[in-house]
Amino acid sequence: MKELSIGLVRVLTQPQEYFARMDGFLEKLWPGVKFQSEILEGQPSGVHDAATFASAEPKVVRGCLALQDRGMDAVIVNCAMDPGVEEAARLCRIPVYGAGSSAACLARATSRPVGILGLVDEAPPCMERVLSGRIVASVSPEGVENVLDLWGETGKAATVKAAESLVSAGAGAIVLACTGMTPMGVAHGLRKTTGLPVFDPLVSAVTLALLLLGGELEEKTEEFRALSGFTGKGA
Numbered sequence: 001m002k003e004l005s006i007g008l009v010r011v012l013t014q015p016q017e018y019f020a021r022m023d024g025f026l027e028k029l030w031p032g033v034k035f036q037s038e039i040l041e042g043q044p045s046g047v048h049d050a051a052t053f054a055s056a057e058p059k060v061v062r063g064c065l066a067l068q069d070r071g072m073d074a075v076i077v078n079c080a081m082d083p084g085v086e087e088a089a090r091l092c093r094i095p096v097y098g099a100g101s102s103a104a105c106l107a108r109a110t111s112r113p114v115g116i117l118g119l120v121d122e123a124p125p126c127m128e129r130v131l132s133g134r135i136v137a138s139v140s141p142e143g144v145e146n147v148l149d150l151w152g153e154t155g156k157a158a159t160v161k162a163a164e165s166l167v168s169a170g171a172g173a174i175v176l177a178c179t180g181m182t183p184m185g186v187a188h189g190l191r192k193t194t195g196l197p198v199f200d201p202l203v204s205a206v207t208l209a210l211l212l213l214g215g216e217l218e219e220k221t222e223e224f225r226a227l228s229g230f231t232g233k234g235a
Contacts, residue, residue, distance in 0.1 A: 007064070013042065114136065122138060159186060179201050
């Protein structure tokens with residue numbers, strides 16, 4: 001499979017070096033894929049409410065177009081609220097994935113009732129559209145107002161407690177509604193503490209992007225057909 005390039009629109013304003021390190025880590029997770037980040041200006045606390053969402057939308061669209069111009073094969077908007085995703089998808093020639101809707105799509109495939117864990121109590125509209133009545137509860141960690149609050153011990157403990165409340169509410173799967181939880185390994189930790197499938201938004205988006213971009217699966221099914229002797233005709 002040829003090397004693929006995936007652009008990431010980062011909605012938290014941080015120095016380029018910070019996200020360059022994260023892109024390098026992602027490349028270790030997915031060998032053969034190059035990641036490149038476009039950082040939005042003027043989003044010091046990311047996207048966590050209506051005001052920061054509205055501010056981010058036009059910047060996201062510009063960021064997706066900029067990454068397309070740099071030759072990316074696909075773009076992921078690294079925000080679980082999917083700001084600007086629909087507009088960017090209309091304007092870009094390459095695929096544009098929202099991290100939030102990607103995680104919701106994978107969770108829907110489990111056919112389980114879903115709990116949403118994010119920075120606000122309300123589920124992102126992009127997830128509500130995909131999950132269509134399967135959401136049993138949506139919660140946020142107590143005392144956490146933005147992505148920066150997640151990194152302290154208090155924020156980590158509150159995140160675990162919030163996940164446990166989703167289990168009590170009847171969730172059979174959990175979707176993380178904050179991409180700031182990705183570098184913390186929240187999904188892996190909550191899988192161990194709750195025993196449920198937990199869907200990380202960035203990991204979900206990369207997974208879906210690679211399914212579309214990588215021809216390797218199609219090549220392997222052709223190999224299987226040749227080995228099995230299956231022709232598609234009746235016996």
